[in-house]
Amino acid sequence: MNLDAMLRDKRVIVLCGAGGVGKTTTAAALGVAAARAGRHVLVLTIDPARRLAEAMGLKENGPEPTTVPPERLYADGPQGEGRLDVWMLEPRVIFERMVRKLSATESAARAILDHRLYRFLSELVAGVQEYAAAEALDSFLTDGHYDLILLDTPPSRHALDFLEAPGRLARFLDDRVISLFGPDSSRTGRLWQGAQALVGKVLDGVFGGGFAQEMRTFVGAFGGLFAGIRLHTERLRAQLASKDAAFLLVTSPEAAALREATFFKDTLLARGLPFAGYVLNRSWAREDGLAPAANLKPHALNAVDTDAVLALEHLAGVEDARATAHRSLLARLAEGLPLGAMAIAAPDAGADLEDFRGLVHLGEALTVA
Known part of the structure; x- marks a missing residue:
């Protein structure tokens, strides 16, 4: 193709x-x-x-x-x-x-977009x-x-x-987080309730009173x-x-x-x-029509012209070598390609x-x- x-x-x-x-x-x-x-x-x-x-x-x-x-x-x-x-x-x-x-x-x-935790x-x-x-x-x-x-x-x-990015976002607030902060958690064990209370106390202490409840409200809305x-x-x-x-x-x-x-x-x-x-x-892989600078020699009428042609010959040699190297590189890229794949310059x-x-x-x- x-x-x-x-x-x-x-x-x-x-x-x-x-x-x-x-x-x-x-x-x-x-x-x-x-x-x-x-x-x-x-x-x-x-x-x-x-x-x-x-x-x-x-x-x-x-x-x-x-x-x-x-x-x-x-x-x-x-x-x-x-x-x-x-x-x-x-x-x-x-x-x-x-x-x-x-x-x-x-x-x-709007419940999500207007929430301050959404901005974070x-x-x-x-x-x-x-x-x-x-x-x-x-x-x-x-x-x-x-x-x-x-x-x-x-x-x-x-x-x-x-x-993988959408999956990473889902894992950022995954089911375990919903269980911990969601307003309708189905876990009622004493240990789990104790963990919720401890986390809520720590968050309220760090971010101010009521933060844990804000988190529960936001996760409840975002969880859907x-x-x-x-x-x-x-x-x-x-x-x-x-x-x-x-x-x-x-x-x-x-x-x-x-x-x-x-x-x-x-x-x-x-x-x-x-x-x-x-x-x-x-690349210069498609530059296969470079005109030889030597073609200008018959038009050199004096020493200045001759020096200019020699300089152009040198530059043309550099460009030709670059084009040859890039064509070889393109050929190497094309080697071993899967069926239907291409390498173009x-x-x-x-x-x-x-x-x-x-x-x-x-x-x-x-x-x-």
Whole structure:
């Protein structure tokens, strides 16, 4: 399968890789290509560079995805049926959406959102980008509003932890905590009641009188969400292990980035997730049309011209050696790939990729590779 077929067939593509390899730009370019091919696309990103965000028309911390204007998406021709939305993941917004969705009524949601302990918990979760990625991805996949979702994961080895994040939240306030603080605990033993009283006394002493009762009220309200959180975890795992999903590893020729890509590949295969292949960014693997500087020698009319041509010959030799090395690297990445996986090189377009036209050109280059 090539990238063009992947963009047309998949429902979700997750991009992983080290920081600084162009992962966010690649996600944006693929989103542009898929939308221009007629699909309704959402790109979920963590923290895009300012110029890239401006090129996409992305609103920071917006409560809903931002739609790229059709006149920008189709600036070079007639408007098509595709649409591109972009959203910068904001954990606080996503956490509140989750509470409202899982609560039985608006008053039940408000009982949680207005509680002072919710502010503490939301601050705790707000620092976990992986949770935001998991909840947002599950929510949008379940809504079915988009044909394709591209997720730009956090730039770290823990990026794939978003698969476990909802489960970690459920374990943060698991059944034992509910038993200890829940208002309707079914445990009536003298030892258990003594433990409740002791914990309540300690909490009231540390945080002030009445804190233990506040905790019981909050856990009683929040406890009703746990079944939904666990369902999200199981549902997302199933979706990301299905034939509708693909994990794409973005890397660069630098040794550290390649080590991270190998780590991600091994992790994906160990978890039984659909590894789709590599995108080699910032490489010269596709620069096979370099003109020999020696062709300029007949035009050297004096010693200054000759020195300039010699300098250009040296630079051309350096560039040719780099292109040869990067093509060899691409060939090594392609060795031993699972059936259907790919290794492709993105053209090195530099700063042009932060312009929307550059994203269009990159998307076209990737999908015809």
